Amino acid sequence: MTRFLSKSLAFLLLCIPFPGVSAETPVVDDRADSIAEYRRMLREGNPGELWVARGEALFHLPRGPNEVSLDECDLGLGPGVLDGAFAALPRYFEDAGRVQDLESRLVHCMVTLQGFDREQLLDEAFSSGGRESDMEALAVYVASRSNGYPLSVELSHPRELEMFRIGEALFHRRSGPMDMSCAVCHTHEQRRIRLQGLMNVNNPLQVRDVMGSWPTYRVSQGTVRTLQHRMWDCHWEMRLPDVEYGSDATVALILYLNERARGGLVDVPGIRR
Amino acid sequence: MFRASVAERSAGCRPFRLLALAVLAGPLLGTPVAAQGLSALERQVEAVVRDSWGDAPPSEARRLAQDDTQLECSRVRNEPGEVLRARIQARERERIQYPEGGLVLGDPVEGERIAKDSYGGRVGRLRPDDPGRPNGGSCRACHILEPRDDMGGTLGPPLARFGLTHGTGPEAVRYVYERVYNPHAFQPCTEMPRFGYHGFLTVQQILDVAAYLLSPGSPVNRPESPRQEAPAPLRPAQP
Known part of the structure; x- marks a missing residue:
């Protein structure tokens, strides 16, 4: 099934011309509609679904030194409750003593439940070259279990407001x-x-559209990328050093954006x- | 009790990095933030910054320290009042340094290459740029540069035909040089980088860009009429 899906996706991708994929594509004003159409068509055969399937398998498989699955991972709604959990993140977690987004929470669970080494998880969080990333697959799987749920961070805990x-x-x-x-x-x-059009943080429609659609499949990178x-990418482009994966700065920014995207x-x- | 928690956690965890940062933060970016009065929230933010970039080597981490103008513009969300405008403008004007050989237009062909090149200045372990290769100016990321430029961004004003209204006289050369070297001397809290002040572009590179913008033969100043309006975004917003 997966192989079939993969083949049909590859076929689809070959058949569809790629306007807008290259940064060198010239602007032709009347093509904005065809770009939107192209994106709609791609969504119907989104290769990111393969990452969702891999993430689902990884999530429920006994793994790590402790050989347990992530089924006991509490993403905010109780151990093992995945439906709707991502939509309410980041949130404060008593057991960790900090506000966590989806990915820092997954790291927390993989370290505390499965016994993985934290530093190694952070080092391998982004796929690169031929190396796949479990984190990208896990994150998009858990996020997909919130499909159809409204983004709903609450800021009810003082640390969340902070x-x-x-x-x-x-x-x-x-x-x-x-x-x-x-x-x-x-x-x-509209700048x-x-x-590349830029999201305006003061335009709720744009922020909702953006924050509701990450993790995302990146055609140019051939992989799923996460928030x-x-x-990391924005800070790199700003000529700042690598921001640590799952750090407070990233969680705070994601919380700010998700509040705007509520x-x-x-x-x-x-x-x- | 929660208010201080983030700061306490990071201060407790990484005393040596904190110390190193405090020592190293200043030299590159002018007056370090530690020298200025920070609000409780700002102190929390600085603690989060130190913690979240705790693994960056000091040579890179110093980029995170704010200088006076960065701090002041951040505070007012880039909309300074009259008093602050005057203060920043005067201060940033003082920071402009001039080439020893005087303000002489450079090479417009090299200037075009620099204006359209976005390479350079990126650091980190994952995808650093080669520091041995000269930086580009990324001008085109934010400006439509030429009458038929379909690639330029729209964060800044279009520059097509810039030279036709400015000429190539000494005032025009001085204006472009200073404007690129330190745009806050003209427009306090502008979004444009201080290319000369930070040394992101060399003095000669700025003179080359000035030649590209001002020379009558430059593609910037081709006689074709510019587009009536900036083209609509090709792609929907997707940062």
């Missing part, structure tokens, strides 16, 4: 050799970096250039 405020401040914090902050690019309506990767429906995996 992290929201920190995230908001980080979003506007300029630094580095290009004087950049997230806000430099993401507080304007582009080169040909943690998006956070009410948006989860629909993952997304698909992007």
Whole structure:
């Protein structure tokens, strides 16, 4: 079944021309509609579904030094409850003593339940070259179990409110050799970096659309990428050092964005250039 | 009790890195943030920054320290009032340094290459740029550069035909040089990077870009009429 799916997907991808996939594509104004159409068509055969399937298998398989599955992992709604859990993250977790997003929570479970080495998990969180990432598959699987749920972070715990405020401040914090902050690019309506449209954090429709569609399949990278990767990527482009996977800065930013996106429906995996 | 928690956790965990940062934060980016009065929230944010980039080597971590203008512009969300505008403008003007050989237009062909090149300055373990290769200016990421430029971004104003209205006189050369070297001297809290102040571009590179923008023969100043409006985004927002 998986092989068949894989083959049909490959066939689909070969058949569809790739306008918008290359950063060198010239702007032709009347093609915006055809791009949207192309994205709709791709969604019907989203290769990211293969990562969802792999993540499902990994999640329920006994793994790690302790040879247990992640079925006892509490993602906020109780051990083993996956439906709707991602939509309410990040949130404060008593057992960890901190606010965690999906990925930092998965790391927590893989370390405490399965006995994996934390440093190694962080090192291998992003797939690269030929090496697949379990984290990308696990994250998109768990997120997909919230499909159709509205994003609904609550900020009911004082630490959540604290992290929201920190995230908001980080979003506007300029630094580095290009004087950049997230806000430099993401507080304007209808602006582009080169040909790439930029989300405006003050436009709830755009923020909902974006935050509800990560993790996403990246056509240009041939893999699923997660919000943690998006956070790393933005800071890298801002000429800042690598931000640590699952760190407080990334969680605070994701919490800030998900609060702005509240009410948006989860629909993952997304698909992007 | 929760308010101090993030700061306490990180301060407790990484005393040596904290110390190293405090010592190293200053030199690259002017006045370090530690020298200035921070609010309780700002102190929490700084603790989170130290913690979240705790593995970065000091040579990279210093990029995270804010200088005075970065801090002030962050605080006012890039919309400074009159007093702050004047203060930043005066301070940043003082920071402009000029080439020893005077302000002479450089090579427009090299300038075009620099304006369209986005390579350079990225650090980290995962995908660093080669520091041995000159930085590009990434001008095109934010500006439509030429009358038929279909690739330019729209964060900054279009620059097509810039030279036709500015000429190539000494005032025009000085203006472009200073504007690229330190745009806050003209527009406090602008989103444009201080290319010269940070040394992201060399003085000669800025003069080359100035030649590209101003020279009558440059593709920037081709006689074709520019587009009536900036083209609509090709792709829906997807950061």
